[in-house]
Amino acid sequence: MKIGVLMKQVPDTETKIRIKDDASGIVVDGIKWVMNPYDEYAVEEALRIKEKKAGSTVTIISMGPKRSVETIRTGLAMGADSGILIDDPALEGADCYATAKALAKVMEPENFDLILCGKQAIDDDSAQVPQMVAEFLGMPQAMVIDKLVVSDDGKKATCYRRIEGGAKEVLEVDLPAIVAAEKGLNEPRYASLPGIMKAKSKPFKEINLGALGLKAEEVGAKGAKLKVKKYFLPAEKAPGKIIPGEPEDAARALVKMLREEAKVV
Amino acid sequence: MFELTEPQKMIQQAFRQWCENELQPKVEALEKAEINPFDLMRQMLDAFGMRDAMREGMKRKVQKMREKGPVEDKKEEGLVEDKKEEGDPDDPMEMAQRDMMIPFTMIKELCRVAPGFAMSFGVSTALAGGTILSKGNADQIEKWGVPINALDKVGCWCLTEPEAGSDAFGSMKATAKPKDDYYILNGQKTFITNAPYGEIFVVYAKIDRGQPKDKQPVHAFVLEKGMPGLTTGKPFEKMGMKDSPTGEVFMDDVKVPKANLLGVEKDNLRDQAKESLGNERSGVPAMCLGIIERCFEESVKYAKERKQFGKPIGEFQAIQLKIANMYIKYMNVQNIVYRLAWMGSAKKRDMAFICASKAYAAQAAIEVAMEAIQIFGGYGYMKEYHVEKLLRDAKLLELGAGTTDINLLTTARILLRD
Numbered sequence: 246m247k248i249g250v251l252m253k254q255v256p257d258t259e260t261k262i263r264i265k266d267d268a269s270g271i272v273v274d275g276i277k278w279v280m281n282p283y284d285e286y287a288v289e290e291a292l293r294i295k296e297k298k299a300g301s302t303v304t305i306i307s308m309g310p311k312r313s314v315e316t317i318r319t320g321l322a323m324g325a326d327s328g329i330l331i332d333d334p335a336l337e338g339a340d341c342y343a344t345a346k347a348l349a350k351v352m353e354p355e356n357f358d359l360i361l362c363g364k365q366a367i368d369d370d371s372a373q374v375p376q377m378v379a380e381f382l383g384m385p386q387a388m389v390i391d392k393l394v395v396s397d398d399g400k401k402a403t404c405y406r407r408i409e410g411g412a413k414e415v416l417e418v419d420l421p422a423i424v425a426a427e428k429g430l431n432e433p434r435y436a437s438l439p440g441i442m443k444a445k446s447k448p449f450k451e452i453n454l455g456a457l458g459l460k461a462e463e464v465g466a467k468g469a470k471l472k473v474k475k476y477f478l479p480a481e482k483a484p485g486k487i488i489p490g491e492p493e494d495a496a497r498a499l500v501k502m503l504r505e506e507a508k509v510v
Numbered sequence: 511m512f513e514l515t516e517p518q519k520m521i522q523q524a525f526r527q528w529c530e531n532e533l534q535p536k537v538e539a540l541e542k543a544e545i546n547p548f549d550l551m552r553q554m555l556d557a558f559g560m561r562d563a564m565r566e567g568m569k570r571k572v573q574k575m576r577e578k579g580p581v582e583d584k585k586e587e588g589l590v591e592d593k594k595e596e597g598d599p600d601d602p603m604e605m606a607q608r609d610m611m612i613p614f615t616m617i618k619e620l621c622r623v624a625p626g627f628a629m630s631f632g633v634s635t636a637l638a639g640g641t642i643l644s645k646g647n648a649d650q651i652e653k654w655g656v657p658i659n660a661l662d663k664v665g666c667w668c669l670t671e672p673e674a675g676s677d678a679f680g681s682m683k684a685t686a687k688p689k690d691d692y693y694i695l696n697g698q699k700t701f702i703t704n705a706p707y708g709e710i711f712v713v714y715a716k717i718d719r720g721q722p723k724d725k726q727p728v729h730a731f732v733l734e735k736g737m738p739g740l741t742t743g744k745p746f747e748k749m750g751m752k753d754s755p756t757g758e759v760f761m762d763d764v765k766v767p768k769a770n771l772l773g774v775e776k777d778n779l780r781d782q783a784k785e786s787l788g789n790e791r792s793g794v795p796a797m798c799l800g801i802i803e804r805c806f807e808e809s810v811k812y813a814k815e816r817k818q819f820g821k822p823i824g825e826f827q828a829i830q831l832k833i834a835n836m837y838i839k840y841m842n843v844q845n846i847v848y849r850l851a852w853m854g855s856a857k858k859r860d861m862a863f864i865c866a867s868k869a870y871a872a873q874a875a876i877e878v879a880m881e882a883i884q885i886f887g888g889y890g891y892m893k894e895y896h897v898e899k900l901l902r903d904a905k906l907l908e909l910g911a912g913t914t915d916i917n918l919l920t921t922a923r924i925l926l927r928d
Contacts, residue, residue: 319520435528437558437560437563439559441520441602445517
């Protein structure tokens with residue numbers, strides 16, 4: 246099986262986000278960049294499928310600035326076979342639509358049997374790129390999946406997702422398809438030491454717009470359908486209150502507070 | 511030179527993650543000796559695919575040694591026959607071992623969380639395992655070197671005796687008397703890291719053929735758990751490094767086969783153990799760096815968060831001076847570690863620098879940990895805040911691998927030598 250994994254480099258979850266003075270974005274100096282945690286599940290799942298199906302390959306695809314190479318290499322160190330980075334100054338300012346367009350374009354000639362990705366990136370939390378990529382490629386999509394079973398012949402995938410009320414929805418898709426990972430799909434492995442030492446010698450290519458066959462006005466800020474006007478931090482929350490005591494007394498105290506202090510009931 | 515390369519950085523990040531997720535939550539249980547630290551080490555090696563890679567790499571090394579036939583004397587660290595090669599690209603472990611910054615980075619990351627755990631790991635693999643790898647023949651490496659490096663078995667390195675500490679060689683009482691195809695070993699070793707769990711013991715003893723004590727050469731022998739006459743004492747209760755089991759080793763007429771002598775029996779008195787001492791010492795600053803870095807980072811964070819007199823304490827000059835002085839030591843020790851890594855990778859040996867670095871880094875670790883506690887105030891004295899553990903652990907680094915005093919004296923003696 247030929248598996249593609251979409252990966253985004255994002256700020257570490259513990260980053261203290263600062264907004265630029267002109268509110269046009271966040272300050273990126275000093276940020277520690279990591280693999281989007283949901284994409285880690287996608288990489289892990291791809292590797293597990295590869296381990297089960299002899300002759301499979303895993304390619305990691307990312308769009309972003311040059312520093313994204315390091316995160317792609319983390320995927321290679323985990324066990325992926327090759328990496329592709331789409332990097333071009335014209336891509337800056339892309340929204341989900343423009344991003345999906347470029348990603349779909351780079352994947353088209355690869356003829357993947359399965360494309361895996363995280364359900365969303367934890368930086369802008371849009372959760373739109375996987376669906377749009379599926380649309381551009383004309384592939385079935387299964388989103389927010391926490392269990393994935395690929396049929397022995399590699400023609401179908403059964404995907405499970407949690408829905409309201411604790412139930413599970415089961416989707417069966419024909420492959421090729423795009424499947425977006427939810428937490429719980431698996432427990433991602435650490436990049437192994439031998440894997441890290443070998444990562445640099447694995448095939449990796451960098452593609453710019455020209456090579457991709459896209460025009461500058463189709464992608465990046467120019468091709469975006471969405472413009473961000475302003476970035477701002479949410480207002481600081483007042484600290485919460487913990488009500489001690491036995492459940493019964495605590496509940497009574499809580500209702501009293503809701504009535505008298507918060508005045509919501 | 512003062513920056514991690516990409517693979518080094520990846521290893522650093524992967525180990526940071528493992529330490530935060532797997533090691534930090536177990537520090538308390540490790541300190542109370544409620545869990546077996548070696549099980550956790552094996553999990554660590556497996557998580558990074560290191561056990562299998564190590565076994566395979568060493569198997570190839572052993573095969574290569576056998577093909578080339580016996581090497582008379584292996585003076586230098588590392589295998590003589592490999593010295594000039596660039597490293598085997600099919601052997602990632604070997605590539606990693608050639609780049610000293612990689613083991614230093616691992617040790618540093620472990621020491622941010624659990625210096626005792628790091629020490630136990632280093633003693634079994636780098637010290638006991640390293641001695642066998644550098645001194646042993648193909649059979650010895652296969653039989654003992656592979657299992658203690660892959661931690662299938664726990665290794666100990668036994669030099670110190672109750673009456674032989676700083677004067678480890680001169681005052682050494684442990685003897686090995688040749689008899690038929692055996693040596694008969696007698697003596698007592700103390701402060702031995704990993705002894706309570708020990709399965710393979712690299713023991714230094716004087717070969718006694720009836721010559722005067724000061725003419726008896728010191729050699730290393732491999733002893734195995736279960737040999738009649740070899741016993742270990744109860745684990746010691748210590749001030750710090752409680753996450754590393756320590757104990758005594760007793761040898762009472764232990765019959766050790768001739769094949770268990772590492773290297774070739776010669777009249778050189780101390781060279782063998784001295785080389786391992788150099789290795790042990792050059793690893794200590796990386797341990798110190800872990801302690802210092804964590805104490806520094808925690809202090810900066812706390813100084814920004816903790817408010818007194820209506821503002822963060824980091825805005826007071828008393829705290830600022832402490833932070834700046836901690837930073838100076840942090841950077842000094844970091845620079846030392848980079849230099850030691852460069853020396854190790856380039857096979858340059860400068861004992862004066864190694865000893866001076868060890869002395870400086872250990873003192874710096876104690877001073878920085880002390881300051882961290884002072885910045886944290888009462889909270890710093892509480893177990894919950896981790897810096898108190900790092901201080902207790904740091905003190906050992908001034909005692910083990912040669913005291914600060916001995917390291918300073920050795921430095922001076924080398925510098926003043928004709």
